[in-house]
Amino acid sequence: MKVIILDDEDQLIAQASSELEVSRPHALWSEQDPAAWWQATHIAMHALQETNAAALKSVKAIGLAGQMHGATLLGAQNNIIRPAILWNDGRSEAQCKAIEIKEPRTRAITGNIPMPGFTAPKLAWLREHEPHNFAKVAKVLLPKDYLRFLMTGDFASDMSDSSGTLWLDVQNRTWSPTMLKATGLTEEQMPKLYEGTQITGQLDAHVAKKWGLQAVPVIAGGGDNAAGAAGIGVINPNQAFLSLGTSGVYFVANDSYRPNPENAVHTFCHCIDHTWHQMAVILSAASCLSWVTQLTGYKDEASLLSEIEKLDFSKPSQVTFLPYLSGERTPHNNPNAQGVFFGLGHNTDPAELGRAVLEGIAFAFADAQQAMLTAGTQIDTVSVIGGGSVSQLWGKILASVLNRNLVYGHGGEVGPAYGAARLAKIGLNSMPAGQVCVAPKVKYIIKPDAIMSSYYSKQHLKYQQLYQSLKHHF
Numbered sequence: 001m002k003v004i005i006l007d008d009e010d011q012l013i014a015q016a017s018s019e020l021e022v023s024r025p026h027a028l029w030s031e032q033d034p035a036a037w038w039q040a041t042h043i044a045m046h047a048l049q050e051t052n053a054a055a056l057k058s059v060k061a062i063g064l065a066g067q068m069h070g071a072t073l074l075g076a077q078n079n080i081i082r083p084a085i086l087w088n089d090g091r092s093e094a095q096c097k098a099i100e101i102k103e104p105r106t107r108a109i110t111g112n113i114p115m116p117g118f119t120a121p122k123l124a125w126l127r128e129h130e131p132h133n134f135a136k137v138a139k140v141l142l143p144k145d146y147l148r149f150l151m152t153g154d155f156a157s158d159m160s161d162s163s164g165t166l167w168l169d170v171q172n173r174t175w176s177p178t179m180l181k182a183t184g185l186t187e188e189q190m191p192k193l194y195e196g197t198q199i200t201g202q203l204d205a206h207v208a209k210k211w212g213l214q215a216v217p218v219i220a221g222g223g224d225n226a227a228g229a230a231g232i233g234v235i236n237p238n239q240a241f242l243s244l245g246t247s248g249v250y251f252v253a254n255d256s257y258r259p260n261p262e263n264a265v266h267t268f269c270h271c272i273d274h275t276w277h278q279m280a281v282i283l284s285a286a287s288c289l290s291w292v293t294q295l296t297g298y299k300d301e302a303s304l305l306s307e308i309e310k311l312d313f314s315k316p317s318q319v320t321f322l323p324y325l326s327g328e329r330t331p332h333n334n335p336n337a338q339g340v341f342f343g344l345g346h347n348t349d350p351a352e353l354g355r356a357v358l359e360g361i362a363f364a365f366a367d368a369q370q371a372m373l374t375a376g377t378q379i380d381t382v383s384v385i386g387g388g389s390v391s392q393l394w395g396k397i398l399a400s401v402l403n404r405n406l407v408y409g410h411g412g413e414v415g416p417a418y419g420a421a422r423l424a425k426i427g428l429n430s431m432p433a434g435q436v437c438v439a440p441k442v443k444y445i446i447k448p449d450a451i452m453s454s455y456y457s458k459q460h461l462k463y464q465q466l467y468q469s470l471k472h473h474f
Contacts, residue, residue: 001040003048005055006421010440013055015417016047023083028090028116028335030326031083034072034146041147045211056212062151062203063219063424065227065416066144068164071122074139074146081136084143085122087164088247088283088326090335092121099124099166103182110179111163111170111259111267116327116335117283120166124183140165140189144221152201152218155191160226160277162193163268170276171257173269194220196230196271197426197433219427222271224416225249225279228385231419232409233439235272238380242398242406243415244388248285248361250330250368252278252377263371264333271423272433278377280330280368285361286388288323288339292357296350307351308358309393316455319343319352320463321360322470328364331371332467336474342466358394359456362401363463369402383407383439385415392446400452401460409440 004015018040023031048056069087074080085091096114099121100106107113114121119140127134141149142165145157162168162175167183167190169176175187194200199217208215221227225243234241234253243249254276259267266279284291289301298304311317320342327335341356372379384406388394399406419437426436 001037001044002417003041003044004417004421005048005052005059006418006425008425010422012418014048014052016044018043018047022086026091028327030086030089032070032086034080034084034143037143037147038150042210049212053212057214059213059216061217061219061424061428063227063420063422063427064144064148064221065224065420066142066147066161066221068142068161068223068225069117069119070143071119071126072141072143072146073126073133073137074141075136076138078139078149081133082130087117089122090116090327092116092125093335095121095124095128099182103178106166106179106182107259107261109169109176110166111257111261112166113261113264113333114166115264115329115333117281117329118164118166120179120183123185127184134184137185137189139191140185141191145191148200148218151203151207153204154201156194156200156220157191158194158196158220158222158271159269160196160271161221161223164223164266168269170259170267170269195273196220196222196226196423197273199427217428219424221420221423223268225251226268226271226277227417227419227423228415229253229277229419230271230422230433230437231415231417232383232385233437234383235270235275235433235437238378240379240381241383241385242365244286244384244386244394246285246287248282248365250280250365250372252372252379254278258377260372260375260377263375264330265371265375271419272437278372280372282323282330282361282364282368283326283328284323284339286386288321288325288357288361289354289388291325292354296353298350304350304354305391305393308354311351311355313449314451316459317352317355317359318345319348319356320459320466321356322463322467323357323360323364330368332471334471334474337467337471338474340466340470358397359401359459360463362398362456363460365398366401366460367464381407383409395446396449397452399446400448401456403448403453405448406446408443408446410443
């Protein structure tokens with residue numbers, strides 16, 4: 001959970017965060033307790049109160065951004081029915097196929113191929129495997145919208161986040177009765193829809209007092225990636241960004257609805273009205289770096305990265321890594337894909353493993369880029385956001401694999417929260433999005449390294465062949 005305070009000049013005044021844990025009780029499962037989100041919000045807000053009480057009191061509006069796709073299920077008394085099923089949960093592969101059989105126009109209506117990450121297949125799984133819980137469902141909310149409910153008492157969501165449910169008619173920006181019927185649900189069980197810059201309600205007076213705020217308006221906001229785009233000014237056609245968060249995202253803004261489901265590319269509404277975006281998703285990005293850091297016994301990611309930086313990048317690594325620790329979306333749409341180290345030897349050390357992880361994630365982004373370009377997507381400037389953007393080495397690897405200049409702006413590491421605050425500013429003051437969602441000042445631009453690009457083109461081919469040769473074993 002991350003909370004930031006942004007001033008009228010878009011300067012970051014303060015930030016606080018609180019860590020959350022993911023539960024994986026069975027293979028392919030990924031869950032969280034929604035109560036933990038609320039507790040983490042309180043922890044982060046109290047941390048801000050201790051150091052920035054005056055700034056909190058002057059806050060004029062709140063914007064929300066959150067992890068997409070999570071099925072947060074409320075009963076008739078607004079009670080949590082079961083743990084939320086998250087975006088990287090892979091249990092509902094069979095239900096994805098069943099939805100398309102039930103509704104053959106699924107891809108045409110939603111602009112997307114059904115994947116286990118989406119919300120609708122999760123509810124189809126619940127209906128089949130936990131019918132007692134399915135029968136109790138009064139409301140289905142996305143994670144940030146559950147927090148909104150606790151903050152304001154309103155059941156509301158925005159277009160960008162709701163695009164990832166598989167219940168939205170993405171072109172017409174409205175709930176699809178046809179898609180809801182395919183999973184045995186009705187529009188009454190959905191929140192009210194808003195554009196990302198619209199006000200959905202007011203902060204509850206009791207919550208406001210607890211957090212040291214006024215009872216300010218709460219703005220719809222966006223899914224984490226759309227909000228991240230608003231945070232770095234990616235709202236115009238052909239602008240793009242890479243997000244190096246827990247998952248990895250290659251995001252391109254569009255001025256019209258351009259579905260491309262056959263290449264496992266998502267087409268969603270943007271958090272700015274009359275705007276859409278395409279998104280290629282790799283399910284494990286910075287989470288792979290965290291995993292290999294723990295695996296090799298390093299104190300933190302920065303410690304391992306400093307060891308990787310000492311390696312000789314004038315020649316290729318012998319180790320290849322497939323980063324499919326949670327399955328994969330673009331381009332494979334394979335929840336059963338698994339992580340692989342290939343090419344290990346007696347001399348392989350932790351730094352070499354770490355390097356292979358950074359390169360493997362870069363190759364996954366190259367697959368995503370290839371999928372979008374093949375379908376005719378135009379990509380001009382590419383910015384980088386997310387926690388992984390702090391590593392210039394990783395940026396050099398990515399630039400060399402993708403053969404593109406990468407732009408790093410101020411505030412990129414808090415992208416979605418930064419964008420949520422900008423959306424709040426637009427909604428409060430009725431300002432044009434283009435006036436607020438501008439690109440931040442450039443910190444630096446990382447260009448491809450010619451030597452690295454040369455050997456990465458061969459390694460990327462090897463990486464692709466490795467997946468093809470192993471996919472029948474997963």
